[in-house]
Amino acid sequence: xxxxxxxxxxxLRIRPDWRVERIAETLARRQISxxxxxxxxxxxxxxxxxxxxxxxxxxxxxxxxxxxxxxFAERTSRAAAYAKSHGLTAADIMTRDVxxxxxxxxxxxxxxxxxxxxxxxxxVVEDGRLVGLVSRLDLVRAIYLQGLREPRAPxxxxxxxxxxxxxxxxxxxxxxxxxKIAAAEGVVHLWGAITSTAERRALTAAAKALPGVRAxxxxxxxxxxxxxxx
Numbered sequence: 001x002x003x004x005x006x007x008x009x010x011x012l013r014i015r016p017d018w019r020v021e022r023i024a025e026t027l028a029r030r031q032i033s034x035x036x037x038x039x040x041x042x043x044x045x046x047x048x049x050x051x052x053x054x055x056x057x058x059x060x061x062x063x064x065x066x067x068x069x070x071x072f073a074e075r076t077s078r079a080a081a082y083a084k085s086h087g088l089t090a091a092d093i094m095t096r097d098v099x100x101x102x103x104x105x106x107x108x109x110x111x112x113x114x115x116x117x118x119x120x121x122x123x124v125v126e127d128g129r130l131v132g133l134v135s136r137l138d139l140v141r142a143i144y145l146q147g148l149r150e151p152r153a154p155x156x157x158x159x160x161x162x163x164x165x166x167x168x169x170x171x172x173x174x175x176x177x178x179x180k181i182a183a184a185e186g187v188v189h190l191w192g193a194i195t196s197t198a199e200r201r202a203l204t205a206a207a208k209a210l211p212g213v214r215a216x217x218x219x220x221x222x223x224x225x226x227x228x229x230x
Contacts, residue, residue, distance in 0.1 A: 003110060004103040006142040007124050007132035013038045016045060016091035020056075023048055023090060034121055034135075036098075037090050042129040046094030049120075053093070055085040062086070100125045101134065107142065110134055154212030157183035164188070167206045173199045176223050186214035193223035 013036045014023065023035060027050055037046040055061050062085045063078070087093040100123045101110055110122060114136065124132035155163065160183040168175065179192020188207045194200050200220050207216045 001107045001142060001146075002103065003101050003105045003107065003124050003132070003134050006107060006138045007103075007134045008138060009132045011036060011123075011130060011133045013042075013130055014048070014090055015039075016089065016094070018090045020053070020088055020090075020093065024053055027053075034133075035090075036123050036130055036133065037094050038130055044098055044100060044123050044125055044128065044130050046090065046096045047098050047123065048090050048094045052084070052095065055081070057086060098123060102126065103131065107134075107139065111139060152211040154186070155210055156212070157185070160186075160188060160207075160210055160212060163210055164203070164207055168203065171202070171206075173203060179220070183213075186212050187217060188213055188215070189217045190220050192219075193221045195222070195224060197222060 012026070012030065012032070014026070016037055016039070018037075026035065027033065034047055034049040036044055037048060039045050055063060063081055065078070084093050099113060099117055099119060101113070103124055103126060105124075113122065114120065121133055121135035123130055124134060161181050164181050174195040176193035176195075179190075179194070182189045182191070190203065190207070194203065200218070200222065203220075204216050204218055207213055
């Protein structure tokens with residue numbers, strides 16, 4: 001699944017000269033949380049989010065001046081914050097270093113990007129021009145739409161066991177020697193020991209996610225790895 005499969009295509013966009021009052025009205029009336037800013041050619045030059053309007057003198061939330069800024073870095077930071085909170089247009093308050101993706105960017109890569117950069121949406125561009133937007137909500141909607149599709153054919157017991165063993169090897173989870181995975185009529189039994197509660201929960205989740213699994217019987221114990229002191 002890629003950006004083109006989940007993105008919102010009809011994206012409201014604004015120009016750099018839009019006034020703050022108009023931006024606030026549009027966000028509130030449309031019940032959206034961000035507006036991409038584009039130039040005359042439709043190229044993304046910034047983005048304004050609701051977070052950019054939280055600190056404003058109009059509502060008494062602008063940061064108060066420091067009593068005695070004691071460093072150049074602090075004075076510079078406060079000056080930049082003042083310029084943003086008192087800016088009058090989109091160009092004054094927008095985030096300019098906008099993270100964008102292409103239509104062919106895998107959804108997994110977009111999710112990783114959002115998590116790493118701590119952002120809630122990414123514009124989708126083609127030759128720099130805005131063609132869509134992927135938000136966290138779009139990713140959630142993709143889960144729902146995926147669930148509406150025809151379900152996968154259930155796996156046989158032997159296939160379930162093989163799939164779980166492959167996932168354990170792929171993820172690097174550590175089962176103690178002698179541990180066993182057994183599937184019988186769609187019920188997965190986990191026997192033995194694993195090195196952490198987190199891995200135990202992950203293995204159970206992996207089993208439940210397989211088509212054909214009706215239940216998981218977890219008989220695992222936690223065997224934390226021994227630490228050798230020299």
